[in-house]
Amino acid sequence: MNGKDGGELGNLILVTGAAGQIAYSLLFSIAKGDVFGKDQPVILLLLDITPMLPVLDGVVMELQDCALPLLRDIVPTDKEEVAFKDLDAAILVGSMPRKEGMERKDLLKANVAIFKSQGAALEKYAKKTVKVLVVGNPANTNCLIAAKSAPSIPKENFSCLTRLDHNRARSQVAMRCGVPATHVKNVIIWGNHSSTQYPDVHHCLVNMSGSELACFEAVKDDAWLKGDFIATVQQRGAAVIKARKLSSAMSAAKAICDHMRDIWSGTPEGEFISMGVYSSANSYGVPEDLIYSFPVQIKDKNWKIVEGLAINDFSQMKMDATAAELMEERDTAVAFLGV
Structure with a gap:
């Protein structure tokens, strides 16, 4: 059931937590062709827990009612063996939200169990070429556990979402300079998708009146x-959350679209974006065996870390702090699961 990349019907795209808020903003953009290509048919596999299936039926009805030319089929399900079969891309949004009074480690314990199960399902049912994006928090560590639970799928095929943080940083600079966000490039999010992340603008460029200025100068x-x-x-x-009483959904969905579109189509020449990827070559002194957000460039669906950027002491301190948090999360998760 694949489109140009291997069949006739379309790319098989899984979204988990498909009855939730983020998916509600996300699914229309995917089905419309904003992510995988304006001429690329898609088949949507929508996974959620059994109690959410009636809500999911409503989402399916709405997608049908959009009458979108690229949407070839929609499969709502609560079964992993249906949802993960022969996938081209998996967008893992669904996770247990943090409830009031819940410690971060309690959230970690609940969610890494979900991502261990989904990693095993990817291993068993999905194509080995599947591209996996983890959104559910704690995203970096959930992504690492999913990757460890799917040993025959290359770890390079797994990434976690820090594009929302990247977009936030880009927008803050743009507003400060009075330019559109498209005039700001090469911000970097280092590390964890948490409050220890480090938004770095030492390599950022701002286009002001036709001239590219370093961010600090602009x-x-x-x-x-x-x-x-x-x-x-x-x-x-x-x-x-404080303002809306709900978490970021529209902006998270936009960031997911940006992230997956760049994987499929590549990054523009001379630009890099941020995504959480597997640390294996000790880039920038980051310990191995973490999912850590780096600046990356993407071509032919393969990312590579942008190497050789100058890192000052201020940046190094912040990059080390977020790496330390990720190591602690990883060790806690591995202790819970024994992976």
Whole structure:
């Protein structure tokens, strides 16, 4: 059941947590062709837990009612053996949300069990070429556990979402400079998708009146860039929840689309984006066997870390702190699961 990449019917795309908020904003963009190509048919596999199947039926009806030319089929299910079969891409959104009074380690324990099971399902049912994006939090560690649970799928095929943080950083700089977000490029999110992440603009360029300026030169406020800017990006998710009483859904869905589109279509020449990927070559001193957000460039569906960027002491300290948190999360998760 594959399109140009291997068959006639379309790319098989799985979205988990498909009855949830993020998926509701995401599925239309995928089905419309904004992610995998304007001429690439898609088949959507929508997985959620059994109690959510009636809600999922409503989502299916709405997708049908959009009358989208590229959407070849929709398969709602609560069964992993149906959802994970022969996939071209898996977008793993569904996870247990953090409830009031819940410790981060309690959330980690509940969610790594889900991602161990889904990793095993990928191993058993999906194509070995499947591209897997983990969104459910704690995303970096969930992604690592899913990858470890699917040993025959290359670890390079797994990534986690830090594009939302990347987009937030880009937008904050753009607003500060009074330019569109498209005029800001090469911000970097280092590390964990948590409050220890490090939004780094030391290599960022801002197009102002036709000239590309270094971010610090364009913003002209070093104290803001090293203080409130970083805190704003780190705490933005919590700020949205406080204001909206719900988590970021529209912006998360947009970031998922950006992330997957770049995997499928590549990154523009001279630009890099941020994604959580497997650390194996000790890039920038990051310990091995983590899913850590790096600056990457993508071509032919393969990412590579942008190497050789100068890192000052301020940046190194923040990059090390987020790596330390990831190592602690990884060790806790491995102890829970024995993977």
